Amino acid sequence: MSLPVLDRGRHRIWPPDFSLLTYGGLVVEYAGMPVIEDDMRGIRHKERAYRANGLEAVFLYPDGLQGPQWPEHVMAKIRSAQGSRYGSIR
DSSP: OOOEEEEEEEEEOOOOOOOEEEGEEEEEEOOOOTTSHHHHHHHHHHHHHHHHHTTTTTEOOGGGGGGTHHHHHHHHHHHHHHTTTEEEEE
16 A cells, blocks of 8 residues: 655655554554665654654564564554554664
């Protein structure tokens, strides 16, 4: 599912990594390379754009997807983002 967003004064269509319809269309983005400076700038830009457009989004980082409890950790963060305007998983 692609999302219309207003980004830097222009309308664009962004395809999020995942959209969870069960959770009200919550957007989930995987930020797989936060150690690369250019990628991190892009991640931060997307975070700001989603927030500015009133779109609920959760960003997943590699360090939040490690260890035996990672599925429970992710679900807890998704549930906590529900009802808030914005959530970040780290």
